[in-house]
Amino acid sequence: MTKQNKTKQNKTKQSYHYLLTNLFSFKLFIVVFSLxxxxxxxxxxxxxxxxxxxxxxxxxxxxxxxxxxxxxxxLTINTDGSVTLKGAKDDAIIPSSSVTRVSDIIYTASHTISGKSAKSTFIFSSDTQGKFTMELEGKSETVDITKK
Structure with a gap:
C-alpha cells in the first residue's frame, strides 16, 4: 500500500469516526430533549x-x-356562596361560612330563622334544576327548584 493510499484511508476513517461521534451526540441530544x-x-x-x-x-x-x-x-344563591331565603315577611340570609359542600351537587347549611335552628339541603340535578329541603322544628319540606 502506498503512502498516499494510507493517508486517504486514515482520512476516511477519521471522517467516519467524526460522523459517528456527531450522530451519537445528536441522538443523545434528542433523547435528553425528549425527556x-x-x-x-x-x-x-x-x-x-x-x-x-x-x-x-x-x-x-x-x-x-x-x-x-x-x-x-x-331563594337566591349569591356569587359569594351565601343564600338569601325569601320569606313572606323578611328574608333570611345564610352566610357562605354556614354552607358545607357534600359533593359537587349536594350542599347543606345549618342556620337560624327567627331564632330557631334550621337545616337546609340543596341537591342539584343540573345547572338549572334541583331540590331544596328545609328542616325547621322537626318538620321537613322539600320543593323542586328551577333557576330563572
Whole structure:
C-alpha cells in the first residue's frame, strides 16, 4: 500500500469516526430533549379547571312552588356562596361560612330563622334544576327548584 493510499484511508476513517461521534451526540441530544419535554408535560398538576365547585357555581334566582300551585322566587344563591331565603315577611340570609359542600351537587347549611335552628339541603340535578329541603322544628319540606 502506498503512502498516499494510507493517508486517504486514515482520512476516511477519521471522517467516519467524526460522523459517528456527531450522530451519537445528536441522538443523545434528542433523547435528553425528549425527556425534558416529557417531564415538563407531566408536571402539569391539575392546573386546568379541576378546582372544587362551590355553591356560588349555582348563583342566581331559584323559583319553586312551596304551596304546590304558585311559582315564586324562594331563594337566591349569591356569587359569594351565601343564600338569601325569601320569606313572606323578611328574608333570611345564610352566610357562605354556614354552607358545607357534600359533593359537587349536594350542599347543606345549618342556620337560624327567627331564632330557631334550621337545616337546609340543596341537591342539584343540573345547572338549572334541583331540590331544596328545609328542616325547621322537626318538620321537613322539600320543593323542586328551577333557576330563572
Amino acid at each position: 425534558i419535554l416529557f417531564s415538563v408535560s407531566c408536571d402539569n398538576k391539575n392546573k386546568t379547571g379541576t378546582e372544587e365547585r362551590t355553591l356560588s357555581y349555582y348563583a342566581g334566582n331559584w323559583w319553586g312552588k312551596p304551596d304546590g300551585k304558585t311559582e315564586t322566587n324562594i
